Amino acid sequence: MSVVTLNLxxxxxxxxxxxxxxxxxxxxxxxxxxxxxxxxxxxACALDRFFREEQTGELAARAxxxxxxPKVINHAIATAAKSDMWKYGDGSYFCEKQGxxxxxxxxxxVHGPQHEEAVVELVRREVERCDRLAGILTMMSVAGGTGSGxxxxxxxxxxxxxxxxxxxxxxxxPYSTGEVIVQxxxxxxxxxxxYQLSDGMLVHENDTVHKxxxxxxxxxxxxxxxxxxxIAHQLGSVLQPADVxxxxxxxxxxPVGDLMSSLACHAEYKLLSMxxxxxxxxSSLAYSSFTWPGLLKHLRQMLIANARMEExxxxxxxxxxxxxxxxxxxxxxxxxxxxxxANLLILRGKDVSCADxxxxxxxxxxxxxxxxxxxxxxxxxxxxxNGYEKSATLISNSQSLLQPxxxxxxxxWNMFASRAYIHQYTRFGISEEDFLDSFTALxxxxxSYTCL
Amino acid sequence: MTQSIIVQVxxxxxxxxxxxxxxALREHAxxxxxxxxxxxxSNFFRNAxxxxxxEGVVNExxxxxLRDVFDNTQLVTDVSGxxxxxxxxxxIYxxxxxxxxxxxxxxxxxxxxxxxxxxLIHSMGGGTGSGxxxxxxxxxxxxxxxxxxxxxxxxxxxxDDVITSPYNSVLAMRELSERxxxxxxxxxxxxxxIVNKIRYMSHQGKPGHVIKKDSxxxxxxxxxxxxxxxFDAMNNIVANLLLNLTSSARFDGSLNMDLNEIAMNLVxxxxxxxxxxxxxxxxxxxxxxxxxxxxxxxxxxxxSRDHQLIRADPKHSLYLACALVVRGNVQxxxxxxxxxxxxxxxxxxxxxxxxxxxxxxxxxPVGHTHSLLxxxxxxxxxxxxxxLKDRFMKLYRKxxxxxxxxxxxxxxxxxxxxxVSETSQNKIKTYIKYVPAPCFNTI
Numbered sequence: 001m002s003v004v005t006l007n008l009x010x011x012x013x014x015x016x017x018x019x020x021x022x023x024x025x026x027x028x029x030x031x032x033x034x035x036x037x038x039x040x041x042x043x044a045c046a047l048d049r050f051f052r053e054e055q056t057g058e059l060a061a062r063a064x065x066x067x068x069x070p071k072v073i074n075h076a077i078a079t080a081a082k083s084d085m086w087k088y089g090d091g092s093y094f095c096e097k098q099g100x101x102x103x104x105x106x107x108x109x110v111h112g113p114q115h116e117e118a119v120v121e122l123v124r125r126e127v128e129r130c131d132r133l134a135g136i137l138t139m140m141s142v143a144g145g146t147g148s149g150x151x152x153x154x155x156x157x158x159x160x161x162x163x164x165x166x167x168x169x170x171x172x173x174p175y176s177t178g179e180v181i182v183q184x185x186x187x188x189x190x191x192x193x194x195y196q197l198s199d200g201m202l203v204h205e206n207d208t209v210h211k212x213x214x215x216x217x218x219x220x221x222x223x224x225x226x227x228x229x230x231i232a233h234q235l236g237s238v239l240q241p242a243d244v245x246x247x248x249x250x251x252x253x254x255p256v257g258d259l260m261s262s263l264a265c266h267a268e269y270k271l272l273s274m275x276x277x278x279x280x281x282x283s284s285l286a287y288s289s290f291t292w293p294g295l296l297k298h299l300r301q302m303l304i305a306n307a308r309m310e311e312x313x314x315x316x317x318x319x320x321x322x323x324x325x326x327x328x329x330x331x332x333x334x335x336x337x338x339x340x341x342a343n344l345l346i347l348r349g350k351d352v353s354c355a356d357x358x359x360x361x362x363x364x365x366x367x368x369x370x371x372x373x374x375x376x377x378x379x380x381x382x383x384x385x386n387g388y389e390k391s392a393t394l395i396s397n398s399q400s401l402l403q404p405x406x407x408x409x410x411x412x413w414n415m416f417a418s419r420a421y422i423h424q425y426t427r428f429g430i431s432e433e434d435f436l437d438s439f440t441a442l443x444x445x446x447x448s449y450t451c452l
Numbered sequence: 453m454t455q456s457i458i459v460q461v462x463x464x465x466x467x468x469x470x471x472x473x474x475x476a477l478r479e480h481a482x483x484x485x486x487x488x489x490x491x492x493x494s495n496f497f498r499n500a501x502x503x504x505x506x507e508g509v510v511n512e513x514x515x516x517x518l519r520d521v522f523d524n525t526q527l528v529t530d531v532s533g534x535x536x537x538x539x540x541x542x543x544i545y546x547x548x549x550x551x552x553x554x555x556x557x558x559x560x561x562x563x564x565x566x567x568x569x570x571x572l573i574h575s576m577g578g579g580t581g582s583g584x585x586x587x588x589x590x591x592x593x594x595x596x597x598x599x600x601x602x603x604x605x606x607x608x609x610x611x612d613d614v615i616t617s618p619y620n621s622v623l624a625m626r627e628l629s630e631r632x633x634x635x636x637x638x639x640x641x642x643x644x645x646i647v648n649k650i651r652y653m654s655h656q657g658k659p660g661h662v663i664k665k666d667s668x669x670x671x672x673x674x675x676x677x678x679x680x681x682x683f684d685a686m687n688n689i690v691a692n693l694l695l696n697l698t699s700s701a702r703f704d705g706s707l708n709m710d711l712n713e714i715a716m717n718l719v720x721x722x723x724x725x726x727x728x729x730x731x732x733x734x735x736x737x738x739x740x741x742x743x744x745x746x747x748x749x750x751x752x753x754x755x756s757r758d759h760q761l762i763r764a765d766p767k768h769s770l771y772l773a774c775a776l777v778v779r780g781n782v783q784x785x786x787x788x789x790x791x792x793x794x795x796x797x798x799x800x801x802x803x804x805x806x807x808x809x810x811x812x813x814x815x816x817p818v819g820h821t822h823s824l825l826x827x828x829x830x831x832x833x834x835x836x837x838x839x840l841k842d843r844f845m846k847l848y849r850k851x852x853x854x855x856x857x858x859x860x861x862x863x864x865x866x867x868x869x870x871x872v873s874e875t876s877q878n879k880i881k882t883y884i885k886y887v888p889a890p891c892f893n894t895i
Contacts, residue, residue: 102809181809221785222783222785223785225706414802418803
């Protein structure tokens with residue numbers, strides 16, 4: 001089952017490359033360290049998911065790189081070719097000369113339609129080379145012009161072309177203190193459009209990942225490549241082969257589909273956030289050891305208290321009591337408590353069968369309309385991932401993204417009230433009505449999540 | 453890779469342009485030591501049009517070391533000059549050499565794979581620069597409406613030696629406000645102060661304070677042109693401004709910024725496109741064991757009034773937007789830390805509290821390990837424009853040399869006054885006139 005990756009814009013291409021590095025390194029290590037049948041199956045499955053073998057025997061990535069200006073793509077292709085482990089397929093990229101200028105309207109209304117045919121053709125070629133398509137993973141940022149604007153347009157085209165395939169969007173949200181001045185406009189427009197088109201949106205925020213780098217990994221001068229490595233680690237831990245049935249015999253044949261069916265069960269709730277544990281610099285890793293109970297306890301509290309990393313968790317927050325039988329009334333829940341719609345726990349490493357995730361089945365964690373047995377799933381794999389002897393990742397469809405989303409919409413509305421920068425969007429075809437529609441759609445999402 | 457065309461008009465424009473080419477050559481030679489012709493180099497060469505109504509300056513360029521860079525197909529010259537009269541430049545020479553100019557620009561545009569931006573360099577006080585320069589701006593808008601027009605204007609200072617400079621400036625400003633996408637005003641007085649500051653530092657000779665000679669923002673050492681001429685130091689600063697602005701389009705980085713992103717992020721309303729710029733560091737100390745505090749100092753300096761290229765104090769006025777173009781070995785964590793540190797002291801407009809646009813380019817300028825260009829859309833340009841208006845009114849009241857430009861004056865004056873109101877914090881509503889009315893029912 002193969003996943004075709006679509007990297008859009010500078011962020012998408014940079015993160016996409018790190019993801020492929022993580023996945024390929026992990027697969028090679030698994031084969032090296034576990035020489036038995038287990039290792040071989042894992043290696044074959046992992047590589048088949050993201051790479052294909054060319055006639056020369058080299059590994060080519062099942063990826064399409066798209067950007068409106070050539071610098072990033074050239075750098076990515078050159079670095080991959082130098083690494084000797086894998087490379088990008090010949091001709092699997094599309095670039096133009098001039099960027100989108102951080103303008104969502106330019107990406108969506110001008111570059112999208114203009115280059116639709118060429119891009120869709122590249123994706124079709126990659127899809128046809130897969131024996132079985134598990135899904136399409138698009139990677140982009142929401143703040144810029146190409147990734148967000150053109151990315152949304154391409155997702156729309158792919159949705160029309162492959163109505164029965166899964167489209168998983170990986171989104172990178174920018175720093176809340178500003179990377180691009182019109183980032184809030186671009187984010188609002190992207191999210192409102194993608195909500196109708198995508199099956200699930202996995203979100204990473206630059207702020208959160210930056211904190212992980214600073215506090216857990218102890219990196220003094222954090223660069224974008226450090227941030228991209230963390231994002232790739234978390235994404236890789238989700239997409240690498242894992243067993244869904246609990247029998248430890250077979251790796252999932254439908255990873256993206258299983259992910260969607262566990263988490264994105266309602267059309268109104270598609271925002272998925274990720275927490276992973278542990279994160280440690282490689283120098284400290286040699287001196288640390290982990291136990292499953294410890295890891296799972298931290299992860300559960302991270303979920304409840306809405307903390308994204310294992311430092312600074314508020315242990316005071318606890319699950320509110322559940323009323324038996326009667327419908328849950330709108331009692332004033334603790335503000336910091338994070339209600340989930342659905343959770344997916346992925347465990348990788350030694351002795352994974354001893355790990356007890358029963359604490360996650362507490363009904364107080366979830367909304368009232370799904371029983372906990374349906375809302376919580378576990379996947380596991382005996383292979384250690386990316387150098388960590390034991391690691392756990394939790395993907396949750398919960399209120400954790402509510403606050404950042406609310407802030408983003410608030411700031412965008414504030415700017416819209418003064419009509420600042422609107423002339424830049426109207427000149428390419430996005431009118432004020434389109435903005436108002438996007439705001440309405442996102443307010444609806446916010447209110448749905450608040451009432452979970 | 454996108455290309456830009458530099459259009460240099462008038463004596464000032466051509467002198468600044470000449471320094472720009474010299475420094476650009478120096479920078480690319482420094483980066484590309486093997487001398488292999490790479491894509492970044494092909495970006496700029498042969499993409500220049502030199503316009504002047506008298507031959508002296510252009511001939512000097514053509515006889516100097518840069519003669520191989522330009523050729524006759526890029527020049528538009530005439531003999532007698534504009535006599536410091538905007539009307540002569542705009543109304544007489546404009547239409548007369550219109551065809552020539554359009555043809556040369558078209559030819560330069562055809563050499564480009566993908567033309568993104570015109571850089572117009574001129575002065576506001578003279579006759580050719582302001583008059584013909586603003587006419588050329590109109591031509592560029594008519595012929596190439598999709599291409600961005602970034603204008604670097606050298607404004608006259610109060611002690612300018614041209615008497616009619618206020619008239620010329622105000623008349624040209626009208627064209628700039630309507631037809632340019634971005635204007636980077638620069639002021640001779642500020643440039644002089646910066647030059648003096650650097651010269652003072654370099655002559656101090658204090659131990660531990662020795663400056664690396666070729667690293668200052670005013671030095672042209674290492675370039676093709678030999679001896680330094682009088683205005684060279686000041687022109688180098690403006691040339692460095694343009695180099696830093698285009699650095700992200702020419703070199704790699706972890707967070708690229710194209711020129712169209714400048715127009716997109718820094719211009720919230722179409723007419724409010726005057727950007728105050730500042731360059732840091734002005735020099736690098738020769739002592740290599742500099743502590744990392746220097747990096748933070750660079751960010752602090754970018755917002756101080758001494759480093760601005762126009763007489764303005766942005767810290768005490770309202771910011772509408774701000775862009776930071778960082779070059780060299782600076783990581784995103786340093787950038788974020790400094791933004792967090794400086795944010796509380798900088799007043800931003802209420803609807804754009806986090807109005808920062810950032811860009812990281814990995815190649816530093818020659819002689820430095822890192823540098824920062826800060827572009828701010830700030831209401832501190834208001835005093836500068838008010839002062840210009842006062843000088844204009846002083847002349848106009850006495851009807852000095854009015855007959856040749858009567859009908860233009862009043863209209864231009866009104867436009868000027870409205871721009872000044874626009875950038876004032878308390879009179880934001882006056883710009884309602886310039887934006888379609890239905891948009892403002894929520895204010």
